[in-house]
Amino acid sequence: MKRLFIPLILFLLVVLEGVAIGLLPERLLTSSYLIVPHWVFIALALLSIFYDSYDTVNAVIYAAVFGLLIDIVYTDLLGVYMFSYAVGIFVVHLLKRLLIENLLLTILMTVIGLMVTEVIIVAAYTLADSINNPVQSIVIDRFLPTLIANLIFLLILYPLVTKTLLKLRKQYISDF
């Protein structure tokens, strides 16, 4: 039962990502800004930092699985989220070896991972749709609002889950 806890939460986040857009104010929806909720990514980054030890890659595997889920449910191109989430979380995993786990460094690691992910996603969609948006407008309209909105989500999630994840990690290690 405890093993199902993490996948269940992640699945719930996938579901809510799509529903929550309905709650955004209408002015934001019609403006040129594009805020992409990456709640699953944020949760996975926390999972990677606080749950995985140095040589387990649970979060990366979860990233691939739930990335694929997002691809199937929300987009018409398969594989983009799967690949970019897995790479982004792997970057977080590598950074974790160098840095320690506190709030500021967690934010730093998540931001770097999220940026890698976003660049891959935008690159993949640009290639597939052959839309030529200038880089400047992508940065201002998409990267910055997305980054800020997801950081807010990270700050909400951080105090809620870190303790639980550290507890779960202890159990996970003692299982072996």
Added chain:
Amino acid sequence: MNFFRRKSIFVLLIGVIVLVVFLGYSALNKGNKSLPEKIVSDTVGSVQNVFNVPIEYVSQFFSNISELKNTYNENKVLRKELAENKTLIYELQELEKENKELRRMVELEDSARDYNPINGNVISRSPERWLEFVTINRGTKHGVKQNMAVITVDGMIGKVQSVSNVTSTVQLITGFDQLNQISATVSRKKGGNVFGLIEGYDAKEKALIFRIIEDSGGKLKEGELVVSSNTGGLYPSGLPIGKIKEVNPDEYGLTKIALVEPAANMSEINQVIVVDRLLETDEDGSDE
């Protein structure tokens, strides 16, 4: 460490190969969902259905409050319109009867305007592309098929991109591209016919691009209503699309391009109607 490096590069390469395979697969099978995809979207859709109820309740509550402010003025206008409509109803009934009789005389059963409405609700929007895809809680079980037009009470909002058992994905007109154009005409009482194609969406102008192909007299005016036309063979005729905002010559000066403001509010879509056309639809499913 060396071993780890080699292993991670190996995994990365496999990842890239999987990505390319998946991309190729989905690019080739656009719109046709495979069985596992259908199962996944149905499961997620039914959970979203549950969550959607309280969320819609909350957002309804706030929009109700803001609507309350101009209720009084609205009521005045509506009363006036209601009185006008009463006379219109009698007229309409007479015309309908006459139309039916005339149809029977020429033995024409289904008109290009007739359709079966399938009512549904929007349960989620794609987080990746707000203005391109929404998911609705109606699927094959309720009779939804690919390429059916989707409308709200105000006007056309898009077409069904892919269907699962109890959910389906709707591609919005704001996300249309060259591959799925809508044939449209301008609705007029008198004057020449104007026929053309809705070619895409201009995000900066927030308007649809309407390329005029045939224009037999009569100038296009701002505010004229653009409706779907039967000539594309995909949608029933007479679905309102939007109002003309601006008319410009195209870049070569040969044809005219009109910017059309969508009739439906594209940012707040809740209740939708899937249009099940009674007239047989072309099998290839593409617009001319």
